[in-house]
Amino acid sequence: MAVTIGDVARFAGVSTKTVSRVINDEPFVAESTRGKVVAAMQELGYAPNISAQRLASGRSHVLGLVFHSAAWNYINIVQRALLEECHLEGYGMLMNPCDIERPADQQEILRLVAQQTVDGFIFTPPCDNITSLLEQLQSQRIPFVRLAPRDCQVPLPYVAPDDWQGGYDMTQYLLSLGHERIGFVMGNPDHQASHDRLAGFKAALEAHQVPFDPSLVTAGDFQFESGLSGGRVLLETNPRPTAIFACNDDMAAGLLAAAHELGIAVPEALSVAGFDDVPLAQQVWPSLTTVRQPTYEMAQLAAQLLLRSLKGESLETLHHVLPATLVIRGSTGPRTSA
Amino acid sequence: MAVTIGDVARFAGVSTKTVSRVINDEPFVAESTRGKVVAAMQELGYAPNISAQRLASGRSHVLGLVFHSAAWNYINIVQRALLEECHLEGYGMLMNPCDIERPADQQEILRLVAQQTVDGFIFTPPCDNITSLLEQLQSQRIPFVRLAPRDCQVPLPYVAPDDWQGGYDMTQYLLSLGHERIGFVMGNPDHQASHDRLAGFKAALEAHQVPFDPSLVTAGDFQFESGLSGGRVLLETNPRPTAIFACNDDMAAGLLAAAHELGIAVPEALSVAGFDDVPLAQQVWPSLTTVRQPTYEMAQLAAQLLLRSLKGESLETLHHVLPATLVIRGSTGPRTSA
């Protein structure tokens, strides 16, 4: 049926092993022989059977992306970056949904390892919280890289954005516009990012001698609805905040909706800021001032690190922190007298 | 290293073939034997090596999702549905980005087939436009199912929404609110959906004896920006349309932004309608009246059809059309005197 390595070998007049050498770029093949084999492969339209390669070599050439299915917007970007990197290196990518509450999902991941279906993993938040799982992978010497992880202290590789700095910069920007009563909508507390962004917020307030008022912070979970409800609460307080900083863009979009509902003009009477710079940020009105998190680049880097450690290289730098940058759009403006 | 079928067989005191039978749910295994084998697998934590299974059986147990990378919002939903179905059947899913302009991407798909990496494909628009590719797959007896395809006449399986009916229903609804000057923002003409929705729009106008005015139709490409620019054009015409129907939600969000820009109140002075009911529809303000396209269910159905035909069943019904339903939210209202 399909063309096999044997067909190529016969056609080129060499052994299958020699063809295999050519396929895998191994040394000790004469240029003339290599040429014949390449021509034969071309001629016959040969492509190696991956399952056979995997079985014989014991490596699957597949990366697993472990993610929690609530954060699809984010995962989307990560996925694209991984796909790109995997493609370059001839790797495949497997999607591993994983709910941190469900032990079955963790079993599934270990099963993939036992089956040799996956060579290594990328963990996205909050899945890296499952320390027992990480420990098991570590003990089985299965490499993985964490994206924006919870625990930055342990000596395991990760790539993360500078959430603290992003929170700090945005707050400083709002302060520079004259805002002092600034609301904050917290993100999902399972994500380290929520805490870091809040810490950056607090630090900037402190640096400018503006007292931190806990009553201006509402809980959220990174979803639009929690921004909407948080906005409704904050905008009923008296005096009203003149700016609100949400832990991500989805919630900031919720804030915009709440302001529209209450007839509060943005940015004239209220400035709204988000975080992440997802496409949504430009699809709401007014478009969101936000902090751009280089998600794509981070995922790309994570994939590169993983692929390198899969090739046997040991990673010289375990921890990579990428800068987050302010993106100023239409949803923020100078404070006007209340 | 890892537990193999041989280990399980030895542990259970049977042959490897019998273990294989249990794994694959084949008939002619005594209940007592099955019990012993299951217990042994459990005890040893056995999971079959997929590569070996694939090599031996000649089937990869992987589906390919062929998509164009412009439509991530849509693909996201499709992907989730496929993932779910694949998981149930023990299949994997491979993402195959495919630009209809790039022959290399088509070669890649054929390569996956040659390599036996993928057993069958789901095509999402506009990738099903590549007829030569479909023909090659067909001649190699590689099954595939098309989602919302271009050509509904050829006897190849597909699952599609009733775009015509959706366009008709929405238009009728807008007419029932008293609107007569209704703008239309066209979608990407490579997608059959754009044409069908427009046809439904026209048919509803005709049924209500409202003349169709081509000057109220602007070109678009399903992206937010084209809705924004289309809105700017349509809202400058005189007399202004009192309602605009966009071919999808992203463009409808662009319309909202254009209206906000020009200080036109929605829905008081302008009704805006979208199509698809993606999450964005509820994250803009006012939330979008739209047509819910059962994307998830369609993708699910497509996956089930593909999996069934992979199992050797012949599909009794090749074409499935699922209804689209009106979802009324805040962006539409009765026409007020101009």
Added chain:
DNA sequence: GCGTTGTCAGACAGCGCTGTCAGCCCGCTG
């Protein structure tokens, strides 16, 4: 001249599983 080293190539086993086929046992029929 011989041993040594380096380059190149092929024979062969085996990765972990499934398909094929042969064979056993048991209950049934005539």
Added chain:
DNA sequence: CAGCGGGCTGACAGCGCTGTCTGACAACGC
């Protein structure tokens, strides 16, 4: 009680590839 067929099980080959080992041959130093 022989003959038969269906339920159940195992031996064995082989899927397509790679790792290991062995060997041929040329070039080199002593």
